[in-house]
Amino acid sequence: MSYRMGLDIGGTNIRIAISEARGEARQYRKLPRERVLTGEDSMQRLAGFLKEYMQEYKDGQLPEAVVIGFPATVDAARRVILQAPNIPGLDGLPVVEELEALLGIPVYIEKDVNLLFYSDMEDLGLPPEGIGIGIYVGTGIGNAIFYNGMPLPGKHGVSGELGHIPRADSKRRCGCGNLGCSECYGSGRRLAEIQKEQFPDTPIQELFTRHAAEPVLKEFIEEIACTAAAEINILDPEYIVLGGGVLNMQDFPLEELKKAIYQHARKPYPAEGLCFYHSKDAEENGVRGALALGWRKAEE
Numbered sequence: 664m665s666y667r668m669g670l671d672i673g674g675t676n677i678r679i680a681i682s683e684a685r686g687e688a689r690q691y692r693k694l695p696r697e698r699v700l701t702g703e704d705s706m707q708r709l710a711g712f713l714k715e716y717m718q719e720y721k722d723g724q725l726p727e728a729v730v731i732g733f734p735a736t737v738d739a740a741r742r743v744i745l746q747a748p749n750i751p752g753l754d755g756l757p758v759v760e761e762l763e764a765l766l767g768i769p770v771y772i773e774k775d776v777n778l779l780f781y782s783d784m785e786d787l788g789l790p791p792e793g794i795g796i797g798i799y800v801g802t803g804i805g806n807a808i809f810y811n812g813m814p815l816p817g818k819h820g821v822s823g824e825l826g827h828i829p830r831a832d833s834k835r836r837c838g839c840g841n842l843g844c845s846e847c848y849g850s851g852r853r854l855a856e857i858q859k860e861q862f863p864d865t866p867i868q869e870l871f872t873r874h875a876a877e878p879v880l881k882e883f884i885e886e887i888a889c890t891a892a893a894e895i896n897i898l899d900p901e902y903i904v905l906g907g908g909v910l911n912m913q914d915f916p917l918e919e920l921k922k923a924i925y926q927h928a929r930k931p932y933p934a935e936g937l938c939f940y941h942s943k944d945a946e947e948n949g950v951r952g953a954l955a956l957g958w959r960k961a962e963e
């Protein structure tokens with residue numbers, strides 16, 4: 664039976680599954696990323712891991728296609744990793760060319776956040792027509808911008824860097840190296856700073872349960888809202904998917920965030936037509952998005 668293979672490569676873990684029919688994911692496995700990708704001979708090692716997995720679960724039968732998500736910027740043609748800050752040895756690698764030569768099957772790569780959006784589109788039954796955006800507030804701010812069911816690639820493949828909207832006169836240094844990016848004000852990294860500085864006795868996962876009314880956390884919500892509203896005012900999307908680890912924290916004030924986004928959205932539109940969806944955090948979402956893209960590729 665023909666099948667697709669999906670991988671979600673993260674800084675910490677690799678997740679993999681296969682699918683013999685649209686919408687299903689089976690033989691799910693999760694393993695430490697360092698067991699496969701160590702920074703040396705990355706593509707040989709990845710191909711070796713995939714062959715072992717095929718041997719174990721499909722008696723060596725090759726899939727019709729492999730789709731791999733990376734926590735990285737990827738070139739516009741989706742063939743080369745530009746920069747993967749959390750995984751050594753991938754920067755500048757022509758992943759598709761090398762893996763296709765090693766495996767002998769079609770390989771597709773995508774930014775991990777776009778695979779989350781493919782997964783959400785399937786889960787939530789979202790229509791492909793028009794502009795759809797996903798805003799995933801995790802450690803940083805992940806952003807997917809889709810037009811007619813496809814991610815907007817941009818000239819270099821890096822459109823949708825919503826976490827790096829600059830502000831004037833900021834002294835805060837972003838992980839990207841620039842000063843004053845939106846991520847420095849409304850992201851999981853910022854929330855960890857707030858916890859350390861202001862609520863050292865509260866475990867971070869209880870911050871909203873115990874302190875949601877404190878001004879510093881109100882401000883934090885306002886920061887996320889302003890970032891989201893900036894994109895919404897530019898794109899006037901059909902719908903907005905809100906998700907990520909921070910928004911899925913216990914007692915996170917999601918309604919308050921939506922209200923704040925509305926306040927900063929241009930009136931009457933796009934403000935009056937905002938259509939929000941909520942992405943539930945599940946660790947298999949990236950793999951499921953990879954498999955969904957694998958099935959789409961078969962139809963192209």
Ligand SMILES: [Zn+2]
Pocket residue numbers: 826827837838839840841844846
């Ligand atoms: Zn930045």
